[in-house]
Amino acid sequence: MKMKRICVFCGSNYGRGDKYRAMAVKMGHALAERGLGLVYGGGKVGLMGTIADAVLERGGEVIGVIPKDLVKKELAHKGLTKLRVVGSMHERKALMARLSDGFIAMPGGFGTLDEFCEILTWAQLGLHRKPSGILDVGGYFDLFLKFVDHSVSQGFIRQEHRDLLVVERAPEALLDALADYKPINLDKWLKKP
Secondary structure, three states: OOOOEEEEEOOOOOOOOOHHHHHHHHHHHHHHHOOOEEEEOOEOOHHHHHHHHHHHHOOOOEEEEEEHHHHHOOOEOOOOOEEEEEOOHHHHHHHHHHHOOEEEEOOOOHHHHHHHHHHHHHHHOOOOOOOEEEEOHHHOOHHHHHHHHHHHHOOOOOHHHHOOEEEEOOHHHHHHHHHHOOOOOOHHHHOOO
């Protein structure tokens, strides 16, 4: 499947230091240079606003999906290719998933982890067969990945489900890995009594 748009989950804050913001710019530029549109949470703040602006400055497409309550708080980015306003966070996640051909998590907080883990769960359940990856900026996700591997060792996550997760430290490498992704066959697990 040829990818047209990538959904990026990332923070509404910048994080400490310049590395997170710099990597959001690099990811935005890499998406635009490959002709890949960005689907994201529609905010103008933090890494969310940074990646959107980076895609736009290189002439790329940016679709924001934001709940109406966040628009009321004046957090919506007004300069996007398209801004889709939805009624709830649940609607936001569903629409972002429909609009996207792959998913990336960059540094962020609870919201980033919630959205990305839900997408992984949907893949685990066979609800989609799209690639999911982490852009691990400066080891930000090391502890999360250690937790995932611990869950595998303790029998709560199957290795084949862990293998759904692609991890890279550079935007170009991650986009290459997502483009080369071959969905694994989860039918055996899904049909288990």
